Amino acid sequence: MTSWQLWKPAPAGDPLATMLTAFARQDRLTVFSAELAPVVASDDARLFGMLKSRQVAVIPARVDYAIDLSAIGRDRLGWDAAAHRLDVRLPPLQLSRPNLDEGRAQYLREGTWITGSAQEQLTRENTRLAETQAAQAAANPALMTLARSAAKDALRQNLTIPLQVAGYADATVTVRFDGESAER
Template identity: 40%
Template sequence: MDDPNLIKRDAAGDRLQHAPRHDPGLARVQAVPWLIVIVLFAAVAWLGWRAFFHEEEGDIVGSAMLAFEEQNSLTVFSSRFEVVAESVNTPSVGPLDIAALEARQAMIVPALVEYRLDLSQMERSDFAWDPETETLDVVLPGLRVSPPNIDEAAARYFTDGLYVSRDASVALSRNNSRQAAERAATFARNPQILAMARKAAAQAIRQNLAIPLQVAGYGDVTVNVHFEGQEPAAVPN
């Protein structure tokens, strides 16, 4: 038979055992230092990101200028053409010219001229951004035309005369070279050639801006390009 006192003692022992209690106030106190550390860490990370990686949103002009800074000078067009020059040399004896010994020389020589844009001098005022129409207007500086590169090694010569001395030949060639350079420079500034160079420049600038602006997250921006003193003209996509 079971001892009733043992049963009571067991019951009494059971009554003395209590479930462990959690103090919510203590838990909150212990969590506060860790919360402060997390907040401080997030603040430091945000400040570091803003200082070193963040760019002002919507600064499309800054993005465009950054793209130009990497280009500095851009060759937008080149023109290769042939120039014809002709010279006459008449030897003389004292005050008299000897027409019978007159010599002529014609030269057909290739010439190359390049048209460049100096992007390093562009300023923020050369860009205008319209957020409503998502249009970027760009004013370009004047084209720089390089001195003509006369390829005399590829020139073709035609000489006419009964007798052409060495001195006369040198004089004819020197005079033809000077003429070729002058005529090439004049041809390079022909209005039609300049119009072609400006059109090529506008297309090149749009292409050089389109990809960087898309990468920067501005999407399909309309770029209008014109030169100083010209009306803005939209460049076709």
């Protein structure tokens, strides 16, 4: 046994209070981001269908996945003093509204003569479609699995440090989402 083990300071304070303090300071934690590139198309007809135009667009989009830390109260934390283990149950992930990068968008327009108002209408419709498509793509199971895994890793890392500072150097943190079984 080393002298550090004999003389190390005893853990101080309530580990759950330490975690809640850490959460109160952050409020929201972005844990994952997905870059998507929806491909959308819109059609427009003017002058009784005589002027037809079509616009295909690839509009890059970013969606962030976050945890609302303010929703994590004592009821979502469990401290096993004997095992020095903190169990955390997370609320569902929150997905941001897709952030479309229209500056990097690529457009292909078809039509003999495309009026300015038709072009504006096509662009508005493609923007709406791209946002809808990006939101749907962001919620697909593969991306949600990656985001949940990233959330667990991020919370595990963010909670281990305050525990160590509070004197629980050997503490472990287990993280799960509502509806998942506890990992041991």
